[in-house]
Amino acid sequence: MSTITRTLANLWRVGIKDYFHQLQYIGDTKAGTLVGVDRFGNKYFQNDEELPLRTRWIDYKNPDFDASQIEPGWHAWMSYTVDKPPSQDASLRYQRRVWEDTDAKTIPNYTATWGAYKPYSTSKSKITMWEPTAVERK
Known part of the structure; x- marks a missing residue:
């Protein structure tokens, strides 16, 4: 977890859409x-x-x-x-190695x-x- 000031600063940097995406998938906000x-x-x-x-x-x-x-x-x-x-x-x-498939x-x-x-x-x-x-x- 992070401090409230760091969280609000990251909200300002990444935007609201990425803010909630990060909270949902990594549980923290990062910029x-x-x-x-x-x-x-x-x-x-x-x-x-x-x-x-x-x-x-x-x-x-x-x-x-x-x-x-x-x-x-x-x-x-x-x-x-x-x-x-x-x-x-x-x-x-x-x-890609020669034995690998062509699709990822x-x-x-x-x-x-x-x-x-x-x-x-x-x-x-x-x-x-x-x-x-x-x-x-x-």
């Missing part, structure tokens, strides 16, 4: 410069006047966002691994869902579940 847009339509912002490690943020195109929707170069920039964003550094820009898509993270990977074992378990036996009363 900064647009650094770049990736091939999925996600917008990346930076403001060095913010608190440390809160100077970079994403405005996801898809409201059902997931961290797997970030390209590797932008992920490195977001996690402060590199200083220059992929829009300024050619070595971090996305380049991501593989969502299925952790904690029914689609999550569940390995199964082909060997018999050493532990068996206790099964109660009920004896008829006399």
Whole structure:
């Protein structure tokens, strides 16, 4: 959360539409410069006047966002691994590999869902579940 003066200043900077959009999706208001847009339509912002490690943020195109929707170069920039964003550094820009599909898509993270990977074992378990036996009363 932020102070009321910072919130009102950001309302003045970003406008009322973006103000409520940010409150709905990131829960805070931030004003900064647009650094770049990736091939999925996600917008990346930076403001060095913010608190440390809160100077970079994403405005996801898809409201059902997931961290797997970030390209590797932008992920490195977001996690402060590199200083220059992929829009300024050619070595971090996305380049389609020969085995990739031509359309832009991501593989969502299925952790904690029914689609999550569940390995199964082909060997018999050493532990068996206790099964109660009920004896008829006399």
